[in-house]
Amino acid sequence: MNGKKRDPGRIGWVMSLLQEIWESNPDMRFFQLIDSIQHEYSSGNGGFGKRVGLR
Numbered sequence: 001m002n003g004k005k006r007d008p009g010r011i012g013w014v015m016s017l018l019q020e021i022w023e024s025n026p027d028m029r030f031f032q033l034i035d036s037i038q039h040e041y042s043s044g045n046g047g048f049g050k051r052v053g054l055r
Helices: 009-023 030-044
Strands: none
Touching (some): 009 030
16 A cells, blocks of 8 residues: 555445435345446446456
8 A cells, every 4th residue: 555544434425325326226236236336437437447248
């Protein structure tokens, strides 16, 4: 690591955001929700973070 400490406050912020998103989609399974969030992020950021399956 670079020696900088991470802000512990980020955990609560991320968890509350995840909770808000999940509560608006309560029928989704957890990893289905994470995959959906990842896809939305990747689509909105030029494909950054896109997972590519093996063939």
